Amino acid sequence: KNPQSFPAHCLRSLSLATMAIKVGDAIPSAMLQDGSPGTKVDLTDLFAGKKGVLFGVPGAYTPTCTSAHVPSFVNVTADQWKEKGVEVVVCIAVNDAFVMSAWAATFGETSVKFLADPGSEATKALGLTFDAPPLLEALGNSRCKRFVMGLDDGKVVGLNISGEDGKADEDTYAAAALGFF
Secondary structure, eight states, X not given: OOGGGSOHHHHHHHHHHTOOOOTTOBOOOOXXXXXSTTOEEEHHHHXXXXXXXXXXXXXTTOHHIIIIIHHHHHTSOXXXXXXXXXXXXXXXXXSOHHHHHHHHHTTOSOSEEEEXXXXXXXXXXXXXXXXXXXHHHHHSSOEEOOEEEEEETXXXXXXXXXXXXXXXXXXXXXXXXXXXX
């Protein structure tokens, strides 16, 4: 249908539903999988009453995610996070729980929690869907944009999204997250 044939209130609702989360917003409720499809965790519960970091990657085992983005977080010690008051660090990707668990194991012992977003529920709720045609051709489906956000009791206190507002991939790495606090 022609967008002009839709009532204005419908178009406003559609545009609000796809807006990306921003500094000052509360993190939305969305279910993620922890280790297996039957173990679900609500995004809001993860960060309620805590300072934390949430970062997203386009996919487990993809080159930049595996060689640079995730290692930037894994290489920060639990004590370094604690010095900033950070209690939880979570990585999400649009992959299944088994893939995320196997990928997490490749990094060894870490304070980073790897959670699966197989149906893109969290990615969509955050407004951070990445569906550029070259990505769809390479990875087969929509993914999560590369991002990092700092959270304080579920409220966004810092946010960098690669490719937006002049931000590069490196602006979504752990150094940026540490700078949010």
